[in-house]
Amino acid sequence: MFLMGRAVIKFWRRPATYKTLEDLSAMANSHLWRPTARSMGKPSVKGLTSYNRWSCLAMLEEDEGDQYDWLSNLPDDVLLNIVERLDTTYAVRTSILSTRWKQIAAMLSKINLSVGFFDTEHVRSELTCDDVVQANQSMLEATRTMLESRTNQYTIHLLRMQFFLADGSVNIGQTVANTIATKKVGSVELTLLTEKDGSICTHDDLVTHGRQLSSFVDACPNTFSGLARLKLENMRLGESDFPKLFSISKRLEFLCLFNCDIGYLSFLEVEHPQLRELEILKCDFEMVDLKWLPKLTTLTFTCWESKHDPLSFGFVPLLQTANISNTALSSHKMLKLSEFLGKVTLRELHLNFESEKIWVQPEGPKELLQVFNKLRIVKLSGISEECHLSWTMFVLQGAHSLQELHIEVWDHLCEMVEDERHRKMLGYSKLKKDACVEWEGLPSCFKHRNLSVLRVYGFQSDDKFVNYILGVMEATVGLEDIYLYEKPGCEMCKHKMKKGGYPRTDELRIVLRNIFNREASLVRVHFPSARM
Incomplete structure (x- = not known):
């Protein structure tokens, strides 16, 4: 009765790791469970169609010989555990197999x-x-x-x-x-x-x-x-x-x-x-x-x-965790995190600039002491490809307990407004997207002692990225792992993406590792295929 009328209803689906009826059928066909067709209420073979999803359970045993129904005679808690691995709609359909299965569906x-x-x-x-x-x-x-x-x-x-x-x-x-x-x-x-x-x-x-x-x-x-x-x-x-x-x-x-x-x-x-x-x-x-x-x-x-x-x-x-995202217009205020977050003390902060104007103003360590005091993970996403990256180092200077820093550089083309007339009409900034970001840079004597992981998404083999990573390595003493990911992408704008300089060959990766190892030989450099 769940597929009545125009079949508009669909049920929530569990993750793919859960069992389907076909999986359950395969389990039941194993040497552990050999139920008889008689005990499962077997329908006629002639009446089966691809929509009889429960029929694989009903016909697990074609033999007419007497065999013990292991599946239906399992304890309630075990059988319930099996049925609950199905989507709700499939779990309910098992109730038509027999009175025994109807009781399980009600549990x-x-x-x-x-x-x-x-x-x-x-x-x-x-x-x-x-x-x-x-x-x-x-x-x-x-x-x-x-x-x-x-x-x-x-x-x-x-x-x-x-x-x-x-x-x-x-x-x-x-x-x-x-x-x-x-x-x-x-x-x-x-x-x-x-x-x-x-x-x-x-x-x-x-x-x-x-x-x-x-x-x-x-x-x-x-x-x-x-x-x-x-x-x-x-x-x-x-x-x-x-x-x-x-x-x-x-x-x-x-x-x-x-x-x-x-x-x-x-x-x-x-x-x-x-x-x-x-x-x-x-x-x-x-x-x-x-x-x-x-x-x-x-x-x-x-x-x-x-x-x-x-x-x-x-x-x-x-x-503990704040995820803040915005497509900033020219009229949007540059936010100072020390004022914006007030007396909040976070452990994880994620800022997404959505490939447009950077809307956060870098501040010094004294101003950020309160809000960054317990910060462990920072993710800066949606940084436009036309932006410099050095300004992000203010996070290192202000968050002395920081353990992981994630940087994502990406022009998400299918969500960006590129036509100049439309940009002007909507109020987008005419300036370079990091033009309002002012930062003096790290003191020469500065050293961060807790950062252990740096992840860079949208990495390209050019001076901007290489120099940025070398700068982070120079400013830290405990960095252990650097993960360099290729540019993120989606199905809609994949064909628009410019061919980048992500190091896809072993030779290029060895060259980059050698460059980074000159700064810190113990740092491990990874080129994972996973995307953000």
Whole structure:
């Protein structure tokens, strides 16, 4: 019943390392398990098709001789462990094999249900209202089948749901709420999709989605009170909606907001006692104030319109990792990390410049002492290929505990705006992309004693890269490994990429190793094939 109607519903898929039904069939065909066709409810051979995915289990034994059904007679916990390695949809299909297998399907501790993958603009643009309604209806049927037949005896450790915020979503939410109220449920994750992709949403679309969420929260407060993880997209909420959502979702540990706001260049204040991870992606807030988040450990923040500091760090004593990314325009302020991060003390910092203007201003060690004091890993990504690299050395000077430094140099062509007329219209800088970066350089006597790993992505065999690496080696005394990766790329812009000078032959790599070993003979130089 999970493939009814127009077959809109698709279920969340586990990583490829988990077993499929074919894998389970192969296991069952081994010498350990030899079930009989009779005990598995074997269908006729004539009726089999490529869609009878469960049939490989039902026909493991063609012989009519009496043989013991090892598979079906395994202990519950062992058989459950095997079934839980399948995708949820395949695991449920095993219930039709026999009463024994039906009982096992009702014991599943991880349930992942999704209306499908509609992440691309092309797919979203082709969806109709009927498609969305049918998808949610199929989702409702699957949810009721999976949840309402269960007993309190078995705990659901993970309940992950993804569906459209549209007609039918309230019924799904109420089913989830009933499950949370009457059965043992550990972690509940909810992703609410919108019919349109964010790139084609109008102001009215965003407002409509915001009202749909508000109505959904009012109709299903118990669903949100039990949530551990929540993902929202493409909506404009009222001023009271976010505080209301935070107050109801008391167990929330993870929140992702994509293209959400309270109005263009609005202000968001975040207070929550349990929130550990926060992602604010491509939202039009002028300022986000992390006022009181005592358990927050990880922050991801991308793309801001504000000409001022887009973040304010209040009480975030456990914050360890910050991932900050932006395509800076000429009007964007050069951020000073000592002021921007305030009193935050990080262990890992990732800054992505998205192949455009460098928007961080190098500072001296005295200014950075507070925010860089415990820093262990720094990743500087999306540095344009036209930029110099020497300015990145301010990280070494300011972070005396730094252990790993990652540098990625890459013009991501399929996401860049190259037409000069469009660049001017959008407000991109006319200057060189590192023109606003001012730094005096390292003192001649400076030595960093903790850096052990340097990773350079987009490495080319030219003076800019070679001299930079030699400079890092000269400034450190404990460097052990240097990893040099070729230029990153994606399928969309691979054909546009200029042929680079990455050392692909053993001869060129030996030459480079000899150059670097003259500076420090004990440093190991690697040329891995892996990409970032």
